Amino acid sequence: MRTLLELLRILFIFVILGGLGWVLIENIYTINEATEGYSWFGALAVFVLLFVVYRNKLQFFGWDEGEGRKKLSRNVSVTLLFTSIMLIITPFILGSLLS
Numbered sequence: 032m033r034t035l036l037e038l039l040r041i042l043f044i045f046v047i048l049g050g051l052g053w054v055l056i057e058n059i060y061t062i063n064e065a066t067e068g069y070s071w072f073g074a075l076a077v078f079v080l081l082f083v084v085y086r087n088k089l090q091f092f093g094w095d096e097g098e099g100r101k102k103l104s105r106n107v108s109v110t111l112l113f114t115s116i117m118l119i120i121t122p123f124i125l126g127s128l129l130s
Contacts, residue, residue: 037093044089045081052077056119065126076118083111 053074060070086103103111 033096040093041085044085045078049074049077049081052080060122063123063126065129066122069122069125072118072121076115079111079115079118083108083115 056073056077057070060066060073083103087108090100102108
């Protein structure tokens with residue numbers, strides 16, 4: 032039962048917070064028509080950020096008290112955050128190069 036509750040919590044976090052993050056970033060991409068076609072990179076960046084936040088903070092406040100709960104290593108966290116930032120910037124780069 033706890034596992035099901037934790038899965039529902041993860042789903043809620045990713046759908047609600049991912050949707051809110053996407054709404055904020057989508058407005059930035061609609062300013063330039065060339066970036067709208069590549070805005071899915073921003074959506075992917077939001078989910079990568081949520082993954083890092085969940086693994087480093089949110090998993091320790093849920094219903095699951097399993098054995099395998101560990102934070103991401105610092106190197107992995109920094110790499111994923113850098114990747115997320117690059118994914119947010121990529122539509123602007125591709126929009127200017129390919130238009």
